Amino acid sequence: MKSVVIKKSGGPEVLEIEERPIPNSTKNKTVIKIHAFPVHRYEVLTREGGSPSVEFPKVIGIEAVGEVYTPSQESNLEKGRKVVTFMGGLGREFDGSYQEYALVPDNIIYPVTFNGTWIELASYPETFYTAFGALKATRISKGQSLLIRGGTTGVGMAALLLGKALGLSISSTTRQNSRKDLLYTLGASEVILDKDNHIETRKKFDGIIDMVGASTVEDSLAHLKAGGVYTLVGLLTGEWLWKDFDPFNNLANKYATIYDSSNVNSSVVDELFNLINKKQLHIPIAKVFKLDDIQDAQRYVMEKDRPVGQVIVTND
Ligand SMILES: NC(=O)c1ccc[n+]([C@@H]2O[C@H](COP(=O)([O-])OP(=O)(O)OC[C@H]3O[C@@H](n4cnc5c(N)ncnc54)[C@H](OP(=O)(O)O)[C@@H]3O)[C@@H](O)[C@H]2O)c1
Structure with missing residues (x-):
C-alpha cells in the first residue's frame, strides 16, 4: 500500500510516498481501507513542525472515511462496513489518514449510514462534528440569532447548515x-463583511461562533447580547493570545468559552449523521486530488483565493 510519510518537518516536499505492507489487525485495532480523506490547514501546520506533540516519522491526517478491511479480534464490525474515523490521536500519536490503509483503535471507529460518494462522505466527519459541538457549546436554541465569524470556512459553512x-x-x-x-x-x-478585523454591522447576537480568533475577539464580543455565549473555535489569523484583553469591559454579562473536538462521543456522531441524512446537508467541495498528488493538495488548501470548500483526497 502507499503511505505518505513525513520523516522530518518542512515544506510540502517532505510528504513522501512510501510502499508499506498493509498492516494486520490486533486485539483492539482494526484495519480500515481508506477511500477518501480531507486535507486541512492545521495538517499543513503539523507538517511544518507546528504541532509539538507530533513526532516524526509519521503518516499525518486526522480523519478518514472508508470500510472495515480486517476487523480486530474484539470488533463487532463486519468486513466492508462503512465507517469514519477521526481525532483520538489519529495522524498525531499514531499513523493517520494520508495512506491507503490504516490500523485504527476500535474506540475511534464510527459506523455510519450515508448514501453519497466516498468523496462526499469525507467532507463531513471532523468539520461537521466541530460545528455541531460549537453549536452545543454556544447553548443557543431555536429562534435565536447566531453570528458565525469566518463563515466561509468548512466549519463555518457546516455550522450554518446545522444551525439552520x-x-x-x-x-x-x-x-x-x-x-x-x-x-x-x-x-x-x-x-x-469582515474588514480589517471589524465586522460591518451594529447588530448584536444571542450567540457567536468564531473561527478567526484572538485578534478579533474584542470586536466579536462587542456584538454579543447580554447573557449571550461566545465560542472560540479557530485561530485563523495565527495569533494565539488575547492581547490587551479587558475582561471587565468586554465580558460584562457575557460568557466566553472554547470548543475543541478532541473528545469524540459516538452518540453525538450518530445524532450528527441522522441530521445530515435527514436534512440532506452539503458543503461545497473545492477540489479533489489523488494520493500521489498530496503535496499539491496541501499547497492548494493554503492558497489565498482558492474556491471555497473542502479539499479531498481520493484513493479510488
Ligand atoms: N477547535 C476545533 O476542534 C477545531 C476543529 C476544526 C477546525 N478548527 C479551526 O477552525 C478554523 C477553520 O478551519 P477550516 O478547516 O474550516 O478552515 P478553511 O475551510 O480552510 O477556511 C478557509 C477560509 O478561512 C478564511 N480565512 C483565512 N484566513 C483568515 C484570516 N486571517 N482572517 C479571517 N478569515 C480567514 C477565508 O475566508 P474569507 O476569505 O471568505 O474570509 C478562507 O476562505 C481553523 O482555525 C481551524 O484550525 C478548530
Whole structure:
C-alpha cells in the first residue's frame, strides 16, 4: 500500500510516498481501507513542525472515511462496513489518514449510514462534528440569532447548515464581497463583511461562533447580547493570545468559552449523521486530488483565493 510519510518537518516536499505492507489487525485495532480523506490547514501546520506533540516519522491526517478491511479480534464490525474515523490521536500519536490503509483503535471507529460518494462522505466527519459541538457549546436554541465569524470556512459553512436545520437565524461573515452569494445560497439570513478585523454591522447576537480568533475577539464580543455565549473555535489569523484583553469591559454579562473536538462521543456522531441524512446537508467541495498528488493538495488548501470548500483526497 502507499503511505505518505513525513520523516522530518518542512515544506510540502517532505510528504513522501512510501510502499508499506498493509498492516494486520490486533486485539483492539482494526484495519480500515481508506477511500477518501480531507486535507486541512492545521495538517499543513503539523507538517511544518507546528504541532509539538507530533513526532516524526509519521503518516499525518486526522480523519478518514472508508470500510472495515480486517476487523480486530474484539470488533463487532463486519468486513466492508462503512465507517469514519477521526481525532483520538489519529495522524498525531499514531499513523493517520494520508495512506491507503490504516490500523485504527476500535474506540475511534464510527459506523455510519450515508448514501453519497466516498468523496462526499469525507467532507463531513471532523468539520461537521466541530460545528455541531460549537453549536452545543454556544447553548443557543431555536429562534435565536447566531453570528458565525469566518463563515466561509468548512466549519463555518457546516455550522450554518446545522444551525439552520436547528431553527436558528444566522448571520455569517466573509472578508470577500464575491463570497456573499454563496453564504446566502447556503441559507444565511444575513452576510456581513469582515474588514480589517471589524465586522460591518451594529447588530448584536444571542450567540457567536468564531473561527478567526484572538485578534478579533474584542470586536466579536462587542456584538454579543447580554447573557449571550461566545465560542472560540479557530485561530485563523495565527495569533494565539488575547492581547490587551479587558475582561471587565468586554465580558460584562457575557460568557466566553472554547470548543475543541478532541473528545469524540459516538452518540453525538450518530445524532450528527441522522441530521445530515435527514436534512440532506452539503458543503461545497473545492477540489479533489489523488494520493500521489498530496503535496499539491496541501499547497492548494493554503492558497489565498482558492474556491471555497473542502479539499479531498481520493484513493479510488
Ligand atoms: N477547535 C476545533 O476542534 C477545531 C476543529 C476544526 C477546525 N478548527 C479551526 O477552525 C478554523 C477553520 O478551519 P477550516 O478547516 O474550516 O478552515 P478553511 O475551510 O480552510 O477556511 C478557509 C477560509 O478561512 C478564511 N480565512 C483565512 N484566513 C483568515 C484570516 N486571517 N482572517 C479571517 N478569515 C480567514 C477565508 O475566508 P474569507 O476569505 O471568505 O474570509 C478562507 O476562505 C481553523 O482555525 C481551524 O484550525 C478548530
